[in-house]
Amino acid sequence: MGFREELAADAAQLESGGRLRILREIAPEGHGLCRCDGRTYWNFSSNDYMGIAADAELRKRFYAEYPDTATPELALSSASSRLLTGNTPAYTRLEAKLSERYNHRAALVFNSGYHANIGILPALASKEDLILSDKLNHASIIDGMRLADAEFRRYPHLDCDRLEAILRQKRADYRRVFLVTESVFSMDGDTADLRRLVELKKLYDCILVVDEAHSVGVRGPKGTGLAAELGIADEIDVLIGTFGKAFGSTGAYAIMAPETRTYLINHMRPLIFTTGLPPAVLNWSCFVLDRCAEMDAERAKLRRMGETLRQAFGANTIAGDSQIVPFRIGGDREAVEKANYFLENGFLVFAIRPPTVPPNGARLRFSLSAALPEESIEQLRRLI
Numbered sequence: 530m531g532f533r534e535e536l537a538a539d540a541a542q543l544e545s546g547g548r549l550r551i552l553r554e555i556a557p558e559g560h561g562l563c564r565c566d567g568r569t570y571w572n573f574s575s576n577d578y579m580g581i582a583a584d585a586e587l588r589k590r591f592y593a594e595y596p597d598t599a600t601p602e603l604a605l606s607s608a609s610s611r612l613l614t615g616n617t618p619a620y621t622r623l624e625a626k627l628s629e630r631y632n633h634r635a636a637l638v639f640n641s642g643y644h645a646n647i648g649i650l651p652a653l654a655s656k657e658d659l660i661l662s663d664k665l666n667h668a669s670i671i672d673g674m675r676l677a678d679a680e681f682r683r684y685p686h687l688d689c690d691r692l693e694a695i696l697r698q699k700r701a702d703y704r705r706v707f708l709v710t711e712s713v714f715s716m717d718g719d720t721a722d723l724r725r726l727v728e729l730k731k732l733y734d735c736i737l738v739v740d741e742a743h744s745v746g747v748r749g750p751k752g753t754g755l756a757a758e759l760g761i762a763d764e765i766d767v768l769i770g771t772f773g774k775a776f777g778s779t780g781a782y783a784i785m786a787p788e789t790r791t792y793l794i795n796h797m798r799p800l801i802f803t804t805g806l807p808p809a810v811l812n813w814s815c816f817v818l819d820r821c822a823e824m825d826a827e828r829a830k831l832r833r834m835g836e837t838l839r840q841a842f843g844a845n846t847i848a849g850d851s852q853i854v855p856f857r858i859g860g861d862r863e864a865v866e867k868a869n870y871f872l873e874n875g876f877l878v879f880a881i882r883p884p885t886v887p888p889n890g891a892r893l894r895f896s897l898s899a900a901l902p903e904e905s906i907e908q909l910r911r912l913i
């Protein structure tokens with residue numbers, strides 16, 4: 530078989546197992562709606578949790594801040610890495626705003642959450658170190674661990690007792706031990722016990738890295754995330770947030786000690802060897818950080834909708850209190866059929882299948898947005 534035939538055979542095999550991924554064209558229409566294949570749907574699949582990305586009015590207000598759209602502040606490329614000439618004033622402003630938001634700790638902006646996660650651990654963790662990671666951590670964290678020289682182990686999802694047992698047994702064998710977790714988990718919508726993790730990191734002298742991709746914007750004062758909601762953000766050694774989800778922008782950031790920031794600037798390859806973000810994107814991120822800070826009513830609405838949907842799904846969901854509400858199915862084909870049923874009824878929701886979730890863990894992932902009207906949840910309930 531030639532190269533192309535081999536690839537075609539792979540696609541055929543994926544298709545026969547109900548696992549072939551395709552790229553669909555989807556146009557956001559705002560107000561929780563989107564257009565796909567000539568039809569309008571309630572969008573239950575976006576990570577635009579606060580409805581910012583699809584808010585045309587907000588975009589207008591952002592552009593209105595610049596009387597001359599030719600301003601360098603709206604430039605669409607930075608044309609260089611940050612360490613060459615790509616570190617535009619918009620970076621300085623955005624990092625200063627983030628630092629102010631997080632109790633004046635140091636902030637560093639990256640091109641995406643993926644860049645952050647494949648760069649931070651490989652930079653900080655070396656051969657004499659151990660990384661302990663929740664079993665359900667995002668693929669980008671797994672890729673980061675694979676790139677790092679340190680050993681890594683995955684502990685059972687949310688199981689801090691097991692984590693402590695590993696620490697008790699292994700801590701003394703390593704120079705540094707990194708504990709890595711998401712705060713709100715992207716596929717299960719449940720939350721890590723961050724207080725316990727902080728206790729463990731103190732007790733066993735570890736470094737705690739928390740990926741708040743699905744909680745910044747949605748949780749905490751001014752949308753600063755779950756750790757901030759619990760009053761322990763300062764205890765997280767590296768707190769990662771992303772701009773591409775609730776903030777409706779692009780990029781990511783980490784909050785840390787100034788020494789960690791300097792170290793990453795000098796050693797983190799996905800920061801050093803990539804073109805920086807365009808000023809237009811950085812300024813939009815700055816703008817949405819301010820808008821999002823004012824959105825307590827939307828955060829409360831999201832919580833309410835999450836509770837209603839969880840109740841409606843009953844035993845078919847996973848306990849949690851976030852805006853991500855899974856509907857467990859199990860088999861890949863059944864999940865695709867169920868997703869099609871919701872599609873036929875005007876709800877855009879996708880089947881999430883292995884390898885994104887464990888084998889037999891196929892599910893529909895309903896992700897809520899404050900832009901959705903609460904009656905859309907009522908309509909959805911009637912379909913279950």
Ligand SMILES: Cc1ncc(COP(=O)(O)O)c(C=O)c1O
Nearest residue numbers: 641642643667669715742771773
């Ligand atoms: C937990 C988590 N971390 C990181 C990322 C990657 O973020 P980005 O989309 O900004 O690359 C994602 C995205 O899906 C995620 O769910």
